[in-house]
C-alpha cells in the first residue's frame with residue numbers, strides 16, 4: 001500500500017540551527033546569539049554565527065532537496081531578520097531572504113511549511129523579560145502579521161510555536177536555554193500562558209485575514225508510561241502527561257488549562273496572571289487551530305519518587321539532553337531507562353508504537369480525529385563514514401520504522417497528513433553542537449561546509465518516489 005496522495009513527505013530545519021549570517025543584512029541580535037556565547041552553555045562553544053551557512057547556500061540546499069524529491073520543507077523564520085530592533089522597523093533585506101527561499105522552494109514544487117517561532121527571540125525583548133513579559137505577546141502578533149502579509153500569498157501552512165514544552169522548561173526551570181533561569185516556576189507558568197495567548201491571538205489574526213491556508217502548533221511530544229505495574233508509577237505517568245503534554249495542548253485545543261495543573265500551581269503559589277480577554281482569545285482560537293504538529297523522538301518511562309528519596313535536580317547539560325536519568329523539576333517522578341528497551345546513543349528510547357498510542361490518547365482526550373503532521377522525527381547519531389561515503393543505516397532504519405507506524409496508524413483510521421524528518425541536512429544541535437547529526441545531507445566542517453548526500457538521501461528519495469509503498473512490508477527499500 002502507498003501513502004495517500006495528499007500525505008506530504010517532508011523534512012525540517014530551524015533558522016538558528018542552519019542559517020548563520022548572524023549579523024548580516026540588517027539582522028538584529030537574538031537571545032541565542034547572546035546565550036550560546038556564555039561559557040559552558042553549549043557543547044564545545046558551538047553557536048549559530050555561521051551554523052551551516054544556509055543563508056548563503058540556500059539555493060544549493062533547496063536544489064538538493066528537490067533532487068531528493070522532497071514534497072515539503074519545514075523551516076523557521078528568524079524574527080530578528082524581519083524586525084531587528086526595538087524601534088520596530090521592518091528590515092527589507094530580511095524579508096527578501098525569505099521571499100527568495102520561498103520562491104526557490106516553489107520553483108521545484110516544494111511546499112513551504114513555515115514555523116514562526118523556533119526559539120530565537122529578539123534580545124531586546126528578552127532583556128525586558130522575554131516571554132514572561134506580556135509586551136512580548138503583542139510584539140509577536142505584530143511580527144506574525146507582517147509574515148502573513150508579506151509571505152501569505154505563497155505560504156499556506158503555518159506553525160505558530162515550536163515546542164513550548166522544551167524552550168520554556170529549559171529557559172525557566174533548568175537554565176539550559178535562554179533566559180537561563182533556574183527553577184523560576186512563577187516565571188515559567190507566566191511565560192507559558194503568555195506564549196499560549198500569543199498563539200491564540202495569532203490564529204485569530206490569521207483567520208481574520210482570510211488567506212485560506214492552515215495554521216497549527218508544534219508540540220514536543222514525549223508520551224509517558226509507568227516504569228512498572230506499581231499504581232504509584234501509573235500516577236506518575238498521569239502527572240507527567242498532565243504537565244508535559246496536556247498543559248501545552250489543552251490551551252490550544254480546548255482553550256483552557258487542565259484543572260489538575262492549575263490546582264497544583266495555586267497550591268504552590270506559582271499561578272500565572274491572566275485576563276478575561278486572554279482566556280476568551282484562547283477559547284475562540286481553540287476551535288480555529290487547524291492542525292497539531294507533533295515532534296516525536298521518544299517516550300519516557302516514569303517512576304514515582306518516594307518520600308524518603310533525596311531528590312537533587314541535575315542541571316547539567318547532559319541531564320537536559322536526556323542522556324542521564326533525571327528527576328522532574330517538581331520532584332514528583334523520575335525518568336528512568338528500563339533495561340529491556342533500545343536507545344539511541346543519546347539515551348532516547350526508540351519506540352515507534354508509542355507515537356501511535358500517544359496519538360490515540362490525544363484523540364480520546366480531545367474527542368476528535370485530529371489532523372496531525374509529524375513535524376519532527378529522526379535519529380541523532382554519529383554517522384559512519386566508510387571510504388568517504390556516509391553510511392547512515394541506523395537513521396534509515398529509525399525513519400523506516402516510524403513511517404511504518406504512521407502508515408499503520410492511518411490505515412487504522414488516524415488522520416496523519418504528513419511526515420517531516422528532522423532534519424533535512426546536518427545542522428547545529430542546540431546543546432549538542434555539530435556532533436549529533438540528523439540530516440539526509442552531510443555537511444563537512446573540515447572542508448568549507450561542503451554538502452554530501454548520505455545513504456539515507458537516496459533511500460528517502462526512493463521512499464518518496466514510490467509513496468512509501470514498501471514501508472512496513474517484508475522487503476527493504478535498501
Ligand code: BGP
Pocket residue numbers: 014017162163166220295321376380422428429430431432436
Ligand atoms: C527538537 C527541536 C529541534 C531539534 C531536535 C533535536 O526539540 O525542535 O530544533 O534540535 O529537537 O534535538 P537535539 O539536537 O537536542 O538532539
